[in-house]
Amino acid sequence: MDIKVNVREARSHAFVVELSGEIDVYTSPKVKDAITELIDQGHYNLVINLGKVRYIDSTGLGVLIGGLKRVREHGGSVNLVCTNPQIKKIFDITGLVKIFGIFDDEESAMKALV
Amino acid sequence: MNALQQREKNAGIVELRIPRRAEWVAVARLAVAAVANRLSFSIEEIEDVKIAVAEACTSCILQHEGGDQIDILFTTDQDALTVRVRSFGKAEAAADAAATSVDAELQIGALGILLIRSLMDSVEYEGGGGRDIHLVMTKKVAT
Numbered sequence: 429m430d431i432k433v434n435v436r437e438a439r440s441h442a443f444v445v446e447l448s449g450e451i452d453v454y455t456s457p458k459v460k461d462a463i464t465e466l467i468d469q470g471h472y473n474l475v476i477n478l479g480k481v482r483y484i485d486s487t488g489l490g491v492l493i494g495g496l497k498r499v500r501e502h503g504g505s506v507n508l509v510c511t512n513p514q515i516k517k518i519f520d521i522t523g524l525v526k527i528f529g530i531f532d533d534e535e536s537a538m539k540a541l542v
Numbered sequence: 543m544n545a546l547q548q549r550e551k552n553a554g555i556v557e558l559r560i561p562r563r564a565e566w567v568a569v570a571r572l573a574v575a576a577v578a579n580r581l582s583f584s585i586e587e588i589e590d591v592k593i594a595v596a597e598a599c600t601s602c603i604l605q606h607e608g609g610d611q612i613d614i615l616f617t618t619d620q621d622a623l624t625v626r627v628r629s630f631g632k633a634e635a636a637a638d639a640a641a642t643s644v645d646a647e648l649q650i651g652a653l654g655i656l657l658i659r660s661l662m663d664s665v666e667y668e669g670g671g672g673r674d675i676h677l678v679m680t681k682k683v684a685t
Contacts, residue, residue, distance in 0.1 A: 486651050522657065
């Protein structure tokens with residue numbers, strides 16, 4: 429079990445963090461490091477693509493919430509790409525659908541960034 | 543053979559002990575998926591149980607100063623899967639306070655307990671003392 433993290437600049441000052449695999453208590457530090465590094469570099473508009481994520485738990489959600497909180501302090505935002513119904517269900521149950529912008533594709537998520 | 547005897551005949555018990563470390567939670571997930579697959583759960587229900595068990599294990603790792611192991615007991619019968627997840631705190635920590643279900647629940651991360659309660663049909667805390675976590679959760683097969 430592992431998580432793959434791919435970071436790329438999609439447009440000026442807007443980055444995509446593409447995740448692939450399972451995000452749990454073991455792998456979430458790797459995701460946190462990637463997001464933290466971007467924010468520390470001054471990038472506050474992020475799209476996190478969960479399209480290839482098969483599993484996410486509360487620690488993974490915690491990392492996403494932490495990232496969102498930090499970018500909002502700088503007037504930025506985090507949008508998510510999520511198509512897996514099981515992952516969407518987790519966001520529904522926890523009420524995080526009201527906090528994150530959740531989109532079906534990367535292009536829509538990128539357009540919706542503030 | 544009466545109903546109780548029939549139920550006991552169909553019961554299955556699987557015990558798993560994993561190190562109380564993050565890299566082993568995936569093993570608990572795989573194990574519960576294999577056990578749940580023996581019942582008539584849908585794929586979505588199996589995913590629900592996997593998440594609930596993993597959240598309980600994660601809580602044992604993150605939320606208390608427990609021992610080195612997490613004990614997981616899977617009990618199946620015809621129409622339900624019950625999972626007990628236990629992790630014992632250090633003796634000196636356990637003596638700190640009397641256990642209550644409220645105390646135990648506070649040890650589970652807010653998001654984690656929300657997920658467990660939402661995905662399983664029943665969730666209880668049993669016994670335990672001080673820093674112990676002993677969570678019992680059941681998922682019934684949809685009829």
